[in-house]
Amino acid sequence: MKIAIIGTGNLGSSIAKGIINHKLFTSLYLSDKNTAAVKDFVNEDYVTVTSDNIEAVKASDILIFALQPRHIEKVLESVSSHITNDHVVMSVAAGFEISKIESIIGSDKNIIRVMPNTAISIRKSMTCLAANDKGNGKIELAQKIFNQLGTTLIIPEELIQAATVICASGIAFWMRLVRATTQGAIQLGFEAEQAHQLATQTCYGAASLLIESGRHPEQEIDRVTTPSGCTIEGLNAMEHQGLSSALIQGIVASFEKINQIKKS
Numbered sequence: 001m002k003i004a005i006i007g008t009g010n011l012g013s014s015i016a017k018g019i020i021n022h023k024l025f026t027s028l029y030l031s032d033k034n035t036a037a038v039k040d041f042v043n044e045d046y047v048t049v050t051s052d053n054i055e056a057v058k059a060s061d062i063l064i065f066a067l068q069p070r071h072i073e074k075v076l077e078s079v080s081s082h083i084t085n086d087h088v089v090m091s092v093a094a095g096f097e098i099s100k101i102e103s104i105i106g107s108d109k110n111i112i113r114v115m116p117n118t119a120i121s122i123r124k125s126m127t128c129l130a131a132n133d134k135g136n137g138k139i140e141l142a143q144k145i146f147n148q149l150g151t152t153l154i155i156p157e158e159l160i161q162a163a164t165v166i167c168a169s170g171i172a173f174w175m176r177l178v179r180a181t182t183q184g185a186i187q188l189g190f191e192a193e194q195a196h197q198l199a200t201q202t203c204y205g206a207a208s209l210l211i212e213s214g215r216h217p218e219q220e221i222d223r224v225t226t227p228s229g230c231t232i233e234g235l236n237a238m239e240h241q242g243l244s245s246a247l248i249q250g251i252v253a254s255f256e257k258i259n260q261i262k263k264s
């Protein structure tokens, strides 16, 4: 597979790391106007770091555009004449719809919107995918790549904004919950490093329990909450402060924002 990543900032470089660490390519072009984030990959075999987007497009079959919504339009326009019907064009840009991509490069191209998260660098991304009519023929190929980098789900494009909030922004939401747990642990007497370990490993255990057992969170909560015990006391205090409500409102606020980005 000849892959190019155009835009190697936070997400593009995370994707590059996942792809390089697991040798998922025959050649990999990393193209950015500022290549600082991928300078460590310069000496990797079969990896080319460049600032020439057109060179990257011409040398590759699979193009992953990892640019901010405000930049992707201009970059697509500048490489459009070099994109052929054989290319598979993937975009991770939040709120940038397939119809907009089609209007720039043509609806006869294979286009797939991919929504991974930064855990892709350690092969733990939850990645959602949606394609245009032509791209549906290539979506299994895309899924094959991203299955090597975590877990994938093919969804209708209408759900991609929601998936962006839950899976991509979700990394930040979960980080904040872990940080708050760490702050609580320090207040209860743990050193910062220990507090961090307790918080992350417990979070990992909770997610693993749900994934491996297939059970509902409330079933697992019932197994922890001893009657009149400390867990239900803590949970109820959190709910009186609006824990679930705050999370849901945050998710909805994030979703409203991404819909504004979509319209702009």
Ligand SMILES: NC(=O)C1=CN([C@@H]2O[C@H](COP(=O)(O)OP(=O)(O)OC[C@H]3O[C@@H](n4cnc5c(N)ncnc54)[C@H](O)[C@@H]3O)[C@@H](O)[C@H]2O)C=CC1
Binding pocket: 006, 007, 008, 009, 010, 011, 012, 031, 032, 033, 034, 037, 053, 066, 067, 068, 069, 071, 075, 092, 093, 094, 115, 116, 117, 118, 168, 169
């Ligand atoms: N950061 C995240 O966790 C996620 C980001 N996304 C989406 O991915 C896209 C990229 O996000 P980030 O990586 O966070 O942004 P970023 O700002 O870190 O990276 C964008 C990169 O594009 C480069 N760039 C700008 N103009 C260019 C040009 N003309 N030619 C070549 N490169 C150019 C910039 O130098 C920068 O390195 C955004 O659309 C975002 O919505 C989606 C899911 C998760």
Ligand SMILES: O=C(O)[C@@H]1CCC=N1
Binding pocket: 094, 164, 165, 168, 169
């Ligand atoms: O915050 C953002 O807009 C992007 C999309 C999801 C993650 N980062």
